[in-house]
Amino acid sequence: MSDCTGTAFTLTVFGESHGPAIGAVVTGLRPGTVIDEAFVARQMDKRRAKGKISTARTEADRVRFVSGVYQGRATGTALTLLIENENTRSGDYAKTADLLRPGHADYTAYAKYGGYQDARGGGHFSGRLTAPVVAAGSIFTKMLEDKGVVIATHLAKCAGVEDAPFSRDPETLLRQARQLNEKDFAVLDEVRGAAMTRAIEAAAAEGDSVGGVLETVVLGLPAGVGEPFFDSVESVLAGLLFSIPAVKGVEFGDGFALAGLRGSQANDPFRMQGGRVVTTQNRNGGVNGGITNGMPVVLRTVVKPTPSIYKVQQTVDYAAKRNATLQINGRHDPCIVHRARVVQDSLVAFGLADLCAQQFGTAWQEGSSWNTD
Numbered sequence: 001m002s003d004c005t006g007t008a009f010t011l012t013v014f015g016e017s018h019g020p021a022i023g024a025v026v027t028g029l030r031p032g033t034v035i036d037e038a039f040v041a042r043q044m045d046k047r048r049a050k051g052k053i054s055t056a057r058t059e060a061d062r063v064r065f066v067s068g069v070y071q072g073r074a075t076g077t078a079l080t081l082l083i084e085n086e087n088t089r090s091g092d093y094a095k096t097a098d099l100l101r102p103g104h105a106d107y108t109a110y111a112k113y114g115g116y117q118d119a120r121g122g123g124h125f126s127g128r129l130t131a132p133v134v135a136a137g138s139i140f141t142k143m144l145e146d147k148g149v150v151i152a153t154h155l156a157k158c159a160g161v162e163d164a165p166f167s168r169d170p171e172t173l174l175r176q177a178r179q180l181n182e183k184d185f186a187v188l189d190e191v192r193g194a195a196m197t198r199a200i201e202a203a204a205a206e207g208d209s210v211g212g213v214l215e216t217v218v219l220g221l222p223a224g225v226g227e228p229f230f231d232s233v234e235s236v237l238a239g240l241l242f243s244i245p246a247v248k249g250v251e252f253g254d255g256f257a258l259a260g261l262r263g264s265q266a267n268d269p270f271r272m273q274g275g276r277v278v279t280t281q282n283r284n285g286g287v288n289g290g291i292t293n294g295m296p297v298v299l300r301t302v303v304k305p306t307p308s309i310y311k312v313q314q315t316v317d318y319a320a321k322r323n324a325t326l327q328i329n330g331r332h333d334p335c336i337v338h339r340a341r342v343v344q345d346s347l348v349a350f351g352l353a354d355l356c357a358q359q360f361g362t363a364w365q366e367g368s369s370w371n372t373d
């Protein structure tokens with residue numbers, strides 16, 4: 001069973017999109033860890049569907065902590081949080097119940113669970129399950145922020161429109177990261193952001209959907225975080241990021257572009273700066289040998305176009321075992337990228353907090369230094 005992930009901390013998600021509630025269980029929290037419900041609510045708002053560029057299924061997404069929290073702090077025993085599904089319209093799926101949606105998990109869930117799965121709205125395979133991921137992940141985002149680690153993601157590309165790149169200047173990059181975390185639609189260049197929004201709306205007007213690339217930076221992590229071989233920073237984060245429904249690619253640093261470079265270009269030269277080891281460029285994305293090197297961790301994911309579109313599609317009728325056509329109605333995101341950005345932040349936070357706990361023990365949360373000497 002792998003609805004559960006993590007080592008020092010664990011995160012379990014449960015529920016179905018059209019069931020009564022979805023939720024998460026977190027274990028391993030140091031007693032006294034701050035659970036800032038206002039911060040959690042702000043993060044949830046970034047994932048909330050808004051306007052024509054998102055699904056019309058708007059959910060309040062109120063997070064109810066039902067165990068493991070007392071007077072705003074973690075008790076140290078299992079923390080459980082619940083989010084009710086309040087705006088389901090299962091009837092939308094009734095007419096097409098046996099018609100497998102191309103690109104979605106209808107067929108694969110059938111193949112695995114033999115018809116016992118809750119198929120309404122994609123059930124457990126709905127992007128809806130990312131709501132508890134954000135709620136739980138926010139605890140780790142806050143934990144890292146309190147330690148001076150800033151995680152920020154922008155829509156590097158969406159609907160074919162590219163955002164401005166992250167700055168290479170450390171101070172400007174930190175300012176950009178902080179500004180992104182205040183934004184609803186996370187772009188560095190608002191003009192390009194407006195072009196993205198128009199392109200999403202244009203695809204939606206045609207009954208179609210679009211995808212894009214989410215780029216994350218993590219600032220303020222010390223060198224030395226990451227475990228040997230199978231729990232390298234890249235292995236852990238990629239595993240978590242591929243769990244986000246619709247993510248089909250992950251790369252670190254210059255990623256696939258490294259294939260076209262020479263070693264003399266790909267190696268990040270070391271220098272001393274203010275008593276610290278730094279590199280003069282960051283093509284390896286702040287990770288060498290699976291361990292952080294103290295430079296910004298940089299990674300990108302590919303988010304595919306939403307599978308549920310309104311154009312007529314070829315499929316099969318699984319009950320009748322014959323070819324069929326599918327015309328979806330119902331409420332779907334014409335684009336997932338802008339909503340998935342905070343899911344990405346949350347899972348990066350969880351993965352890195354878990355690796356920090358393995359490196360420093362859960363006491364790493366205390367005080368302002370990392371005790372790295």
Ligand SMILES: Cc1cc2nc3c(=O)[nH]c(=O)nc-3n(C[C@H](O)[C@H](O)[C@H](O)COP(=O)(O)O)c2cc1C
Pocket residue numbers: 055103104105122125126127128130244245246247304306307308309331332333336339340343
């Ligand atoms: C925040 C979020 C919202 C999503 N909204 C929709 C949606 O409205 N309609 C849809 O068909 N897929 C949506 N998806 C994507 C599907 O859940 C996903 O494509 C599906 O589970 C199949 O998984 P795969 O694409 O990883 O193979 C959403 C994903 C996320 C993360």
Ligand SMILES: C=C(O[C@@H]1CC(C(=O)O)=C[C@@H](OP(=O)(O)O)[C@H]1O)C(=O)O
Pocket residue numbers: 017055056057059088089092121122125126127128129131245330331332333
């Ligand atoms: C409800 C959310 O998104 C849902 C994700 C989703 C999917 O297939 O992933 C399909 C749609 O569900 P429904 O058909 O029930 O409206 C989206 O609305 C959410 O993200 O909170």
